[in-house]
Amino acid sequence: MAQVEVTFQPDGKRTRVEEGSTLLEAVKLAGVDLTTICGGKGKCCKCKVVIEEQKGNVSPLSDIEKKLLTDDLISAGYRLACFTAVYGPVTVRIPDESRTGKQRLQVEGIDTPVILDPAVSKCFLKMPAPTMDDITSDVDRVLGALEAQHGLKNLKFTYSVLPTLPILLRESNWEVTAAVWNNERIITIEKGRTLDRNFGYAVDIGTTKLAGYLLDLNTGKVVAAESLMNPQIPFGEDVITRISHAGKGLKEQNELQQVIVASLNKILERLLDKTDVKPEEVYEMVAVGNTAMHHLFLNLCPTYMGLAPYPPVVKNGINVEAKDIGMKINPNGNVLALPVIAGFVGADSVSDVLATEIYKKDELTLTIDVGTNTEIIMGNKKWMVGCSCASGPAFEGAHISNGMRAATGAIEKVKIDPVTLDVTYKTIDNAKACGICGSAIVDIPAELLKAGAIGVSGMFNKALNTPRLRHGGDMWEFVIAWKDETASGKDIVVTQKDLGEIQLAKAAIYAGVAALLEEAKITNADIKKVLIAGAFGFYIDPASARTIGMYPEIPISKVSVVGNSAGTGARMALVSREARQTCEQISRDVKYIELAKNPRFQSVYMNAYFLPNAELSKWPETCELLKMLGRYPELPPPIM
Ligand code: FES
Numbered sequence: 146m147a148q149v150e151v152t153f154q155p156d157g158k159r160t161r162v163e164e165g166s167t168l169l170e171a172v173k174l175a176g177v178d179l180t181t182i183c184g185g186k187g188k189c190c191k192c193k194v195v196i197e198e199q200k201g202n203v204s205p206l207s208d209i210e211k212k213l214l215t216d217d218l219i220s221a222g223y224r225l226a227c228f229t230a231v232y233g234p235v236t237v238r239i240p241d242e243s244r245t246g247k248q249r250l251q252v253e254g255i256d257t258p259v260i261l262d263p264a265v266s267k268c269f270l271k272m273p274a275p276t277m278d279d280i281t282s283d284v285d286r287v288l289g290a291l292e293a294q295h296g297l298k299n300l301k302f303t304y305s306v307l308p309t310l311p312i313l314l315r316e317s318n319w320e321v322t323a324a325v326w327n328n329e330r331i332i333t334i335e336k337g338r339t340l341d342r343n344f345g346y347a348v349d350i351g352t353t354k355l356a357g358y359l360l361d362l363n364t365g366k367v368v369a370a371e372s373l374m375n376p377q378i379p380f381g382e383d384v385i386t387r388i389s390h391a392g393k394g395l396k397e398q399n400e401l402q403q404v405i406v407a408s409l410n411k412i413l414e415r416l417l418d419k420t421d422v423k424p425e426e427v428y429e430m431v432a433v434g435n436t437a438m439h440h441l442f443l444n445l446c447p448t449y450m451g452l453a454p455y456p457p458v459v460k461n462g463i464n465v466e467a468k469d470i471g472m473k474i475n476p477n478g479n480v481l482a483l484p485v486i487a488g489f490v491g492a493d494s495v496s497d498v499l500a501t502e503i504y505k506k507d508e509l510t511l512t513i514d515v516g517t518n519t520e521i522i523m524g525n526k527k528w529m530v531g532c533s534c535a536s537g538p539a540f541e542g543a544h545i546s547n548g549m550r551a552a553t554g555a556i557e558k559v560k561i562d563p564v565t566l567d568v569t570y571k572t573i574d575n576a577k578a579c580g581i582c583g584s585a586i587v588d589i590p591a592e593l594l595k596a597g598a599i600g601v602s603g604m605f606n607k608a609l610n611t612p613r614l615r616h617g618g619d620m621w622e623f624v625i626a627w628k629d630e631t632a633s634g635k636d637i638v639v640t641q642k643d644l645g646e647i648q649l650a651k652a653a654i655y656a657g658v659a660a661l662l663e664e665a666k667i668t669n670a671d672i673k674k675v676l677i678a679g680a681f682g683f684y685i686d687p688a689s690a691r692t693i694g695m696y697p698e699i700p701i702s703k704v705s706v707v708g709n710s711a712g713t714g715a716r717m718a719l720v721s722r723e724a725r726q727t728c729e730q731i732s733r734d735v736k737y738i739e740l741a742k743n744p745r746f747q748s749v750y751m752n753a754y755f756l757p758n759a760e761l762s763k764w765p766e767t768c769e770l771l772k773m774l775g776r777y778p779e780l781p782p783p784i785m
Contacts, residue, residue, distance in 0.1 A: 152236045153177045154197060168194060168203075168226035168237060178244045180550075182543040184379030185227035187213065189543055192226040195238040202233030215618065242549075242579055242633040253683050254708035257500050259721040263362040264327045264479065265428040267340045268295045272319040283311050287334065291323060302331045303466070303477040310334060324428050324475075327722070332428050332477045344368070344427045346416070346474055347715040348409055349493060350434030350442055351375060352384055352517040353541045354680050355405075356712045357412035359422060362429070365720040369419040371412045372680075374550070376404040377441070382538050384437035384489075384518055388451035391441060402444040406471045409442075413473060427474035430467065431719040432482045433711050435491035435518050435533070439482055443470065455488030455739070460732060462725065483718055483728050487737035489533040494520040496714025498731045499724060501676050501707060504529065508673035511658065513696060514711060515540060515679035519654050522735060523661045523672075529731075530664050532738040534657035539650040540583040540681065547625075547637045549580030554632055556585045557684055559625060561592035563774050566611045568625055577632040581625065581639070584684035589625065589639050590647055591689035594756050595771065598623060601755045601778045603644045651695040652753035657740060658696055659749045664738050669697040669763070675704040683708035691767070694757030698764045 148161040151171040160175035169192060172179045183189035187209040196203055206219065207228045214223055226237075270290040275281065281289065284302060287310075291297045302310075314321060317336035324332040324343070343362040348355065356372045380401060381387045391398040409432075417424060432442055436457050440447040443465070445458040462484045468476035483492040493514065503510040506525050514520045517538045522531040542548035542555075549555050554576040560569045570585065572578050581589070593599040598606055598614060605614060605621045613624040622638040631637050662668065675696055677685055687704040690696065696704075707713075717724045740746050752759035757767050761778055771778050 149202070149231050150234045151175070151231055152234075154236060154238045162231065164232055165230050168224070168229045168231060171231065172226055177239060179226060179239055180243055181227065181379060182538065182541075183382060187225065187228055190214070190225065190546075191243060191543075191549075193218070193223050193240060193243045194226045194229075195222045195240060196224055196229075196235060197222070197238050198236035199234055202231060202235045204230040204232070240633065242635075254678075254710050254713040255500060257502060257713055257717060259365070259717045259724055261365045261720055262722050263343070263345065263365075263429070263720050264481075264722055264725075265332070265343060265345065265362055266325050266328070267343050268297070268323045268325060269338045269340055270294060270321050270323060272314075274315075274319050283314055287314075287321075287323065287331070291325070291331075297325060297328055300325060300331055301329065303333075305468075305477055306331060306334055326429065326479050332479070333425070333475060342422075342426045344422050345719045346413055346427050346430040347712065347719045348412070348430065348432045349496070349680075349709060349712040349715055350405065350409075350432060350438040351493070351680060351711075352435065352438060353378065353382075353538060355408055355412060356680065356709055357409065357416060358712065358716055359413075359416040359420065359427070360716060360719055362720060367716065368422065369416045371415045371419075373408050373412055375438075376408045377401055382517065382543060383535060384435060385451060385535070387441065388437055388447045391446070392448040392451070398441075398444060398446060401441045403471070405438075405442050410471070410473045424473050425475045428478045429719065430472055430474050430478065430480045431715050432480065433492040433496040433715045435493050435520065436485045436488050437491075439485055439492050443482055450488035453741075457485050457488050460485055462729060481718070481725070483715070483725070484732035486531055486732050486735045489518075490520055490522075490531045490735070490737055492728075493711035494522055494531055494533075494735070495728050495731045496711040496718070497678055498522055498529065498714075498735065499717055499728055500710040500713035501678070503676075504727070504731055504734065506674075509667070509671055510674040510676060511661075511672050511696070512676045512678055512707075512710070513654060513658065515654065515677065515681070515685070515695075517541060519657065519679075521654070521657045521661060523658075523665065524735070528665075529735040530661050530738050531735045532657050532661060532740055534653040534740060536650045536653045537646070539646045540586055542580065542582050542586070544646045545581060545586060545643045546640050547580045548586065548643070549582055551582040551584075551681060551684070552579075554579030555582035556580065556625060556637065557582055558686070559585045559588040559592055561596045561598070563596045566596055566598060566609070566613055568613070570625065578626040578630055578637055579632045580637060583681040584686065586647060587685055587693065587695070588689045590644055590756060591686075591692035593623065593639075593644075594692060595774050595776070597774070597776045599644065599756070601757075601759075601761070603648050603754075603756055605641060647693070648754050648756065651690075651693050652750050654695050655697070655753035655758070656746055656750035659753070660738060660740050660743045660746055662697070663743065663745065669699055672697070672699050673703060675699050676710070677704065677706045678708065678710040680709050692757060692770075694753060694755070694764065694767075698757070698766055
């Protein structure tokens with residue numbers, strides 16, 4: 146088939162694609178920065194591009210584009226990259242608002258101390274050379290030295306160390322350093338004394354984001370951290386869609402594994418670029434993620450964990466050699482995927498529990514790891530229960546008309562004056578506003594509610610006299626930033642539909658929490674601590690989250706944000722073998738609660754759609770606050 150050239154401006158990047166390919170395919174080939182949250186399904190409307198030259202060489206406007214793009218955008222030449230096919234050379238501009246921009250790393254999390262005891266130890270060996278009286282084999286000489294000089298017995302060599310071992314021993318004059326994994330296996334033998342070079346890689350594989358940390362295993366300290374978007378998003382935003390894609394066949398399952406491994410390798414490459422560490426000096430990797438991400442990373446068939454009764458392929462932690470799954474740390478290095486709890490409560494939850502230490506506490510603690518898939522664990526040292534809920538990607542900026550990821554220019558904090566309805570906001574890096582990211586997506590409904598701009602149903606109060614509230618053509622919307630304040634020169638708004646998306650997301654989380662309370666037969670008053678975790682959890686205002694009813698009304702003094710605690714747990718397991726044992730115990734101890742089995746789940750979920758909740762009697766402080774502000778929440782009849 147004929148090839149056509151696509152040029153991207155302002156980058157000036159060019160690529161050639163087969164005639165009939167979409168612009169999104171060209172974007173991927175050219176490696177151009179473009180937001181594609183829904184992965185080309187025509188749902189997110191984030192992949193907007195402008196056809197600048199040779200406009201006749203692209204497919205006519207599709208029905209989906211006509212629906213998603215406004216008339217103004219269409220007349221300005223805007224198209225959706227995923228729905229525009231190219232039939233001849235074309236020049237395309239990527240507007241600022243469609244760029245992912247410099248992402249905030251979102252790798253921060255609590256620091257929980259742990260006793261340093263990594264699985265990889267390095268041992269310096271000094272050996273005599275063979276003589277006519279000592280013809281011990283090279284392997285036995287090394288094994289003997291490890292036993293005599295370091296007390297390590299019954300070790301095994303990784304086969305691929307053997308081919309070059311004789312040369313290496315002689316070139317190094319019989320002075321070498323062995324890297325040993327778990328007192329079991331020799332990963333590598335290096336020339337001379339390299340004891341100070343011992344590194345590990347910890348990763349948190351989120352449904353939407355990946356976070357990676359390079360650690361010095363001699364000190365347990367983080368040397369560098371990086372993050373990237375999960376490259377599986379084009380295959381589906383949520384875990385169910387990805388499980389069903391992988392279920393089409395081995396080719397698709399491999400494809401999902403390969404893209405995730407490629408991105409984890411890319412993060413590693415960036416970490417190594419920031420430091421003087423070489424890939425072969427990274428001897429171990431620890432990975433956490435929800436069970437679907439865990440299975441897809443390990444290339445385990447996820448089909449049956451996605452079908453009732455949702456059994457995972459494996460529950461215990463798994464150790465594999467890096468070369469077996471394509472990770473570009475030392476090829477003989479170990480990759481440990483931490484244990485999972487159940488089909489929908491994964492190694493990230495185990496990691497959350499490890500990092501927050503709720504398994505040690507007397508006080509009853511509720512941990513909510515907010516993400517596209519939200520995991521909730523509640524308990525203390527006597528018992529723990531956990532569940533997971535599909536909260537969707539609204540808090541990641543998807544399905545929100547002006548939503549974006551936490552990158553430069555994203556509005557991250559919003560305040561609305563309850564009297565004047567004036568909006569003040571803060572953007573990341575104090576740049577011109579480009580869109581709204583997760584923390585502000587939580588603030589906005591809370592602030593609108595307190596300002597009386599919306600009622601408990603989330604519907605706009607159309608009687609308000611402010612230019613910020615208007616009918617935007619399709620639906621009512623509220624202006625957060627006026628066009629002269631924004632990078633695109635267009636108003637940034639929150640629409641009635643956006644509010645509905647946020648309400649659905651927070652309702653799913655609340656209903657999950659309520660199901661755990663019911664299972665444990667306890668009330669809000671029994672909860673002594675709430676920990677809000679998640680990649681963007683560091684930036685959430687707990688008061689806003691409580692006002693919208695994301696979690697039960699618990700005194701704010703008992704609520705803390707802990708950031709990416711799954712990443713913290715992965716780092717702890719990387720540097721401590723005891724922490725790994727604890728993870729295995731946590732995986733056995735947390736009782737998984739299947740929400741679908743709870744007959745009240747639907748009604749609780751529907752009540753939780755309201756702001757803060759249809760059962761207002763359970764929200765006395767919020768009602769009091771609203772009354773103080775002159776708002777008298779209408780009481781919708783709760784669904785029982
Ligand atoms: S609409 Fe094109 S990537 Fe979402």
